[in-house]
Amino acid sequence: MALGNILGYATGAYSGWYWIFPFTVTPSCSISCANLKSAFLLDIIILVITTYITVASVQEPQSFGGDEAEHPGTEQEAFLWELFGxxxxxxxxxxxxxxxxxxxxxxxxxxxxxxxxxxxxxxxxxxxxxxxxxxxxxxxxxxxxxxxxxxxxxxxxxxxxxxxxxxxxxxxxxxxxxxxxxxxxxxxxxxxxxxxxxxxxxxxxxxxxxxxxxxxxxxxxxxxxxxxxxxxxxxxxxxxxxxxxxxxxxxxxxxxxxxxxxxxxxxxxxxxxxxxxxxxxxxxxxxxxxxxxxxxxxxxxxxxxxxxxxxxxxxxxxxx
Known part of the structure; x- marks a missing residue:
């Protein structure tokens, strides 16, 4: 978490992203706006990559099947009641x-x-x-x-x-x-x-x-x-x-x-x-x-x- 925060805040502190992504500068988007837009673009790219890695590499057992489909309400307690109770x-x-x-x-x-x-x-x-x-x-x-x-x-x-x-x-x-x-x-x-x-x-x-x-x-x-x-x-x-x-x-x-x-x-x-x-x-x-x-x-x-x-x-x- 600390490493991710360091990289993320360093991205926000850098003021030269518009040089790397020149297409972000438009007549209606100034340099500051372009830097912010570039940071969001990097965020989207990283999220797509990490989401793909997570979905592709983590194998989870399915928690639903034939038995639960036949008896969907057996021994299941309402979560909110359990929480506040x-x-x-x-x-x-x-x-x-x-x-x-x-x-x-x-x-x-x-x-x-x-x-x-x-x-x-x-x-x-x-x-x-x-x-x-x-x-x-x-x-x-x-x-x-x-x-x-x-x-x-x-x-x-x-x-x-x-x-x-x-x-x-x-x-x-x-x-x-x-x-x-x-x-x-x-x-x-x-x-x-x-x-x-x-x-x-x-x-x-x-x-x-x-x-x-x-x-x-x-x-x-x-x-x-x-x-x-x-x-x-x-x-x-x-x-x-x-x-x-x-x-x-x-x-x-x-x-x-x-x-x-x-x-x-x-x-x-x-x-x-x-x-x-x-x-x-x-x-x-x-x-x-x-x-x-x-x-x-x-x-x-x-x-x-x-x-x-x-x-x-x-x-x-x-x-x-």
């Missing part, structure tokens, strides 16, 4: 995992939605709606993509050392500290926004180097919490739900609810929330910082800190 079996540690997951993703979605837009608008002072500021906005978006590429580099490195961190500190503490680090990064973005807003830019409109470097550092640091968000919640949810005899597949479905519901809330509410405070991305990032910090405290105080190595020696006692 399982809530009554949840123990406190399971609810804690779901609560921290929801708070974590309330923190992540504003950043995922507005990261490059923040760089283009707040740091480079561009606007996609103003023809005079369009180029500055596109420059900021490309710099944001470069920052996300650096983010993915740290994500990959963190994924390598994550098991050792969990063995040493415990998964709950690692998750909580990562959420607090997220909150600090979002607060840093608010500070950078305030400083950039009150600085005098040169006549060229290019932001000061220090502001750009600070923004890239924040983007990069967020790669470590993102790696933890991609792994620890799923492992903790699967182990605790499986201990209740509900199955890991059901655990993933339940955990996805704790991700999707915050996504819907942020997607529907972030725009009106930003407009309530005069526009810009700062209000959404303030909510993200608060949710991440609360999630970190809940993880540190409410999740078990059992270390992987010791829990294995106790025969899985960390699933208490």
């Amino acid at each position: 399982s809530f009554r079996y949840f123990t406190l540690p399971v609810w804690m995992v779901l609560i921290v997951t929801a708070l974590t993703w309330i923190g992540w979605f504003p950043f995922i939605l507005f990261d490059t837009d923040w760089m283009g608008r707040e740091i480079y002072r561009g606007s996609p709606d103003n023809p005079e500021a369009t180029q500055s906005y596109h420059d900021g978006v490309r710099m944001g993509s470069f920052g996300l590429m650096l983010n993915s580099v740290l994500l990959g490195f963190t994924s390598v050392v994550l098991e050792k961190l969990c063995r040493k500190w415990g998964a709950g503490l690692v998750w909580g500290v990562s959420n607090i680090l997220m909150a600090l990064c979002f607060v840093a973005m608010l500070v950078i926004t305030y400083v950039a807003k009150n600085m005098d830019y040169p006549p060229s409109g290019v932001p000061p180097t220090g502001i750009v470097i600070a923004s890239l550092v924040v983007f990069t640091i967020l790669g470590a919490p993102l790696a933890i968000t991609y792994s620890i919640p799923y492992a903790m949810a699967a182990s605790r739900v499986e201990n209740l005899g509900l199955g890991q597949g059901l655990a993933m479905g339940i955990l996805n609810l704790a991700i999707v519901i915050p996504q819907v809330i942020v997607s529907l509410g972030s725009g009106p929330w930003d407009q309530l405070f005069g526009g810009g991305n700062a209000p959404a990032f303030a909510v993200a910082a608060g949710a991440s910090f609360i999630g970190g405290l809940v993880a540190i105080l409410g999740l078990p800190r059992a270390r992987i190595g010791s829990s294995r020696r106790r025969g899985g006692a960390h699933n208490r």
